[in-house]
């Protein structure tokens with residue numbers, strides 16, 4: 001896979017992964033020479049639990065993950081129903097019923113373990129928030145050092161809605177007890193490629 | 194009222210302080226949870242800064258940015274309005290709380306709204322928005338878990354960041370059981386915090402999907418880009434901003450910052466100082482509607498900018514109060530707040546910032562006595578405040594103003610003068626700390642502290658205001674928008 005490059009041995013990648021893990025996120029790496037499909041299937045399996053399903057996953061993936069390879073990577077997961085986000089209103093119900101949302105991201109931040117998503121018709125925000133689990137695909141080249149660096153990338157390119165995700169949805173509203181998965185996903189994973 | 198100097202209107206618990214305080218001190222659940230929560234949050238703030246020098250550098254820049262933005266507020270609000278308008282949104286200006294409620298009610302009526310979902314927002318508490326909407330037959334649901342709990346109980350938030358800190362698990366279970374039977378869904382099986390949270394997720398999920406209007410507050414308004422920035426940990430702001438077809442953001446005018454660079458400096462401060470995280474789980478930035486047949490995002494977006502007494506503080510010694518980012522750090526370290534919690538303050542704004550801000554916004558018409566009652570002069574708040582707001586100095590000034598305007602007696606006045614000097618010196622400060630500790634012990638003894646002499650009531654009425662900018666935002670608004678109207682269509 002020529003698009004997959006060395007993800008490790010890069011201080012930004014390592015810092016991001018470490019921060020992301022501290023927040024309770026799972027981390028997977030698709031390194032050069034390995035099959036990214038294997039890391040992908042591992043992540044999906046871990047997020048869905050119980051030996052890869054059955055379950056449903058709503059996804060969009062960005063230009064890095066072309067359609068053909070996607071079909072190859074997902075084929076072995078035959079108990080999981082994959083639905084592609086198409087930006088139509090019916091996607092609301094699909095997202096609400098999905099067990100897993102899979103998205104790309106515009107950039108990620110090493111210092112905070114954050115990922116940023118921009119709304120466009122073909123890159124919806126709902127898959128990242130409605131399902132109980134979220135898998136975000138992070139191109140290692142999109143990992144920047146600071147939040148300010150990331151926000152700097154938005155200039156001149158401001159979408160009507162954008163979000164920066166830093167860990168799972170959580171609350172401490174009942175007797176100060178920390179609980180994950182309030183309105184957004186309680187399980188989050190990053191696949192760095 | 195030229196220059197926008199109009200007293201704000203805030204809800205108030207009219208019972209006297211000793212009664213509110215004693216009620217709080219008798220609530221063991223609240224005291225235990227508030228004590229744990231405030232200590233956890235305070236420790237979090239200290240820890241997160243300890244290995245993150247960039248956070249301190251950003252804080253210093255953020256203070257400068259914020260102070261400058263308050264000075265340049267008129268111009269920046271104008272720029273903000275124009276930018277939102279260019280993105281297809283609408284901006285409205287509300288001078289007072291009732292004006293804001295009227296505006297939101299009109300928007301809801303125009304759009305034939307039946308169901309509203311809300312994020313946590315101090316400003317909508319301040320204007321008592323829910324009551325107005327409910328009067329119009331609209332169903333309004335709070336979606337922040339803590340706010341949802343206290344809405345079920347018909348109560349008020351007890352901490353900015355932990356609104357239901359006065360409710361224990363059994364109480365929450367009872368509230369949810371009643372809620373479940375009313376809405377015909379399965380009640381939570383037990384009172385585990387996780388189970389209760391899962392119930393709220395399930396219950397509110399259906400409401401998110403069928404709501405026609407979302408209402409948010411806002412942590413920052415970015416003038417340059419016309420953006421409203423929202424920071425939450427639960428993810429409810431993401432749902433409120435993406436699912437309903439109409440979105441209304443009600444935000445205080447003081448939340449304005451100049452540009453994207455200023456956002457870069459300040460964006461982490463609420464989480465760093467509020468919960469001890471480098472960033473909260475969700476930072477949502479809204480800059481416009483997404484349009485007609487999109488799967489997500491509002492078709493219509495309205496921003497209601499609320500003054501309600503804020504612009505009257507500009508150019509006064511209290512101007513820095515307008516840079517508050519509502520992080521709650523001053524509450525978490527305050528020995529009084531730690532004992533009595535938020536409800537005892539009688540205002541939506543509690544703790545050190547609340548005792549200063551509530552009388553200031555209302556020109557002393559409510560809770561003017563609080564600077565005298567609810568402060569031990571320990572100075573912990575100013576050390577904790579990320580925006581360097583000089584809360585103890587303001588509390589002293591408010592005490593003095595109170596004395597000068599109404600108590601009149603020479604000896605009392607001298608006493609306060611002397612106290613002010615006393616606390617201004619290092620040794621005086623040391624002594625004041627000892628006294629603060631003594632004061633705290635009083636509070637701990639379930640309300641034996643006597644209220645200060647009756648110096649209260651209505652100070653401030655004839656306070657002189659220094660001149661403000663040559664054309665205020667309000668004047669600009671009047672000049673460039675339709676006569677007498679606040680709508681910007």
Ligand code: SF4
Nearest residue numbers: 517518520521523578
């Ligand atoms: S006054 Fe300072 S510490 Fe208190 S809430 Fe506002 S910004 Fe935070």
